[in-house]
Amino acid sequence: MLDPWATSQVKDYDRIMEEFGIESFDPSILPDQNEQPRLFKKRIVFGHRGFDSVSRRIKRGEPFAIMSGLMPSGRMHLGHKMVIDQIKYLQTFGANVYVGVADLESYATRNMPLDKARDLAINSYIRNYLALGIGKEGLEIYFQSKRKEVKDLALLLGKKVNLSTMKAIYGFNEQTNMGHMNAPLLQAGDILHPQLKQGPIPVVVPVGVDQDPHMRLCRDLAASYRLFNATETADGKIGVFVKVDENVDKLLNKAKSALEKEGFLDFKMIPRYKALYIQGAARSDLTSIDEAVAQVEKNEGHFGFLPPASTYHRFIMGLTGEKMSSSKPETAIFLDDEPKDAQKKIMKAITGGRESAEEQREKGGRPEVCSVYETMLFHTVDDDDEIQRIEDECRNGERLCGGCKKEAAEHMAIFLQDLKEKRDETEHQLNLYVREE
Numbered sequence: 118m119l120d121p122w123a124t125s126q127v128k129d130y131d132r133i134m135e136e137f138g139i140e141s142f143d144p145s146i147l148p149d150q151n152e153q154p155r156l157f158k159k160r161i162v163f164g165h166r167g168f169d170s171v172s173r174r175i176k177r178g179e180p181f182a183i184m185s186g187l188m189p190s191g192r193m194h195l196g197h198k199m200v201i202d203q204i205k206y207l208q209t210f211g212a213n214v215y216v217g218v219a220d221l222e223s224y225a226t227r228n229m230p231l232d233k234a235r236d237l238a239i240n241s242y243i244r245n246y247l248a249l250g251i252g253k254e255g256l257e258i259y260f261q262s263k264r265k266e267v268k269d270l271a272l273l274l275g276k277k278v279n280l281s282t283m284k285a286i287y288g289f290n291e292q293t294n295m296g297h298m299n300a301p302l303l304q305a306g307d308i309l310h311p312q313l314k315q316g317p318i319p320v321v322v323p324v325g326v327d328q329d330p331h332m333r334l335c336r337d338l339a340a341s342y343r344l345f346n347a348t349e350t351a352d353g354k355i356g357v358f359v360k361v362d363e364n365v366d367k368l369l370n371k372a373k374s375a376l377e378k379e380g381f382l383d384f385k386m387i388p389r390y391k392a393l394y395i396q397g398a399a400r401s402d403l404t405s406i407d408e409a410v411a412q413v414e415k416n417e418g419h420f421g422f423l424p425p426a427s428t429y430h431r432f433i434m435g436l437t438g439e440k441m442s443s444s445k446p447e448t449a450i451f452l453d454d455e456p457k458d459a460q461k462k463i464m465k466a467i468t469g470g471r472e473s474a475e476e477q478r479e480k481g482g483r484p485e486v487c488s489v490y491e492t493m494l495f496h497t498v499d500d501d502d503e504i505q506r507i508e509d510e511c512r513n514g515e516r517l518c519g520g521c522k523k524e525a526a527e528h529m530a531i532f533l534q535d536l537k538e539k540r541d542e543t544e545h546q547l548n549l550y551v552r553e554e
């Protein structure tokens with residue numbers, strides 16, 4: 118079981134993908150692989166659910182949205198930065214970005230008072246988001262506790278899920294407090310609420326794989342409010358099926374009109390089966406078909422939620438070999454670490470080096486299991502030629518860990534100093550992006 122509040126290590130990503138039906142993320146689904154951040158190119162983003170709907174929008178230059186939650190409970194570290202790096206890249210394709218401060222969740226699951234959560238969110242998380250260069254165009258930052266649509270939606274969504282399901286997904290038991298039990302519904306409210314305003318639109322949530330239970334629940338909840346199911350039948354036909362018993366003829370005719378506007382011309386409608394078959398359509402058309410009929414639902418006064426998409430990244434290696442974690446300062450470089458403290462941590466970090474300098478010269482190092490190399494690869498060395506040179510020198514034994522750590526520590530100090538200066542400049546920007554409601 119993946120626990121969004123406690124899972125800290127995943128040993129076998131392939132098994133997780135197979136067990137929970139996560140699809141493999143192929144970077145070629147995004148434009149121009151050379152321009153992609155290394156997180157995508159190097160397959161640190163390894164899986165997804167429903168990202169095809171987003172990539173289709175990217176290719177067509179059509180709108181989509183990005184949702185990101187932050188739970189103020191500890192200091193931000195390099196692992197948190199990976200989500201921001203993904204958002205920054207996906208934003209370049211014109212998406213609106215919603216950043217929800219999960220202060221209610223932090224209260225329910227981490228015992229964090231709301232005023233403290235607010236302070237931490239503003240003075241640490243949001244400042245770092247802005248300092249790391251999250252795009253300001255279409256950016257909206259809000260607090261769960263202040264956004265009425267999110268709380269109302271969470272209450273409505275609760276109608277569609279029972280205790281057995283929550284126990285099966287999250288392992289809740291008789292001791293779980295109701296606030297904690299409600300936290301996943303608030304998350305679903307966060308993720309789905311952009312579609313209240315923008316209508317049916319693909320929303321992507323970049324997360325660590327430990328957050329997948331929330332995505333599974335949220336996608337099921339979105340589907341439970343739908344009137345239509347667009348699918349391929351067992352005998353290979355593409356069709357739209359009405360899921361409710363009222364107004365079936367009207368809904369089928371509205372769906373047909375909407376699909377005609379999408380360029381589909383040949384239909385077979387069978388009202389007694391509540392079915393509209395689309396002749397000549399292929400499985401690859403299902404995304405556009407679903408979007409068209411979701412809009413019909415919205416026009417009829419229903420939610421018409423499209424299932425939210427997600428991307429999953431691996432956990433970053435901690436400096437001690439464990440997962441990088443806020444609760445274990447020795448494992449992490451915090452974004453507000455003093456540069457000299459971060460340098461000391463890197464000098465003590467676990468590497469992929471050999472037992473002795475002699476063995477290292479002979480056999481070469483192993484950058485693929487080196488936490489120091491990862492800091493440079495994902496955070497501090499942008500130049501592709503330079504990072505390739507570092508990797509080659511490590512593998513062929515020309516590079517020894519002592520000097521390499523010193524170099525990585527200097528890169529980190531420059532990065533943190535620069536971030537600190539940018540954070541100081543964010544003071545006057547906070548009011549522009551944090552919505553007071």
Ligand code: SF4
Pocket residue numbers: 468469470482483484487488489490511512516517518519521522
């Ligand atoms: Fe890591 Fe550098 Fe040592 Fe290679 S030489 S294992 S990259 S610290």
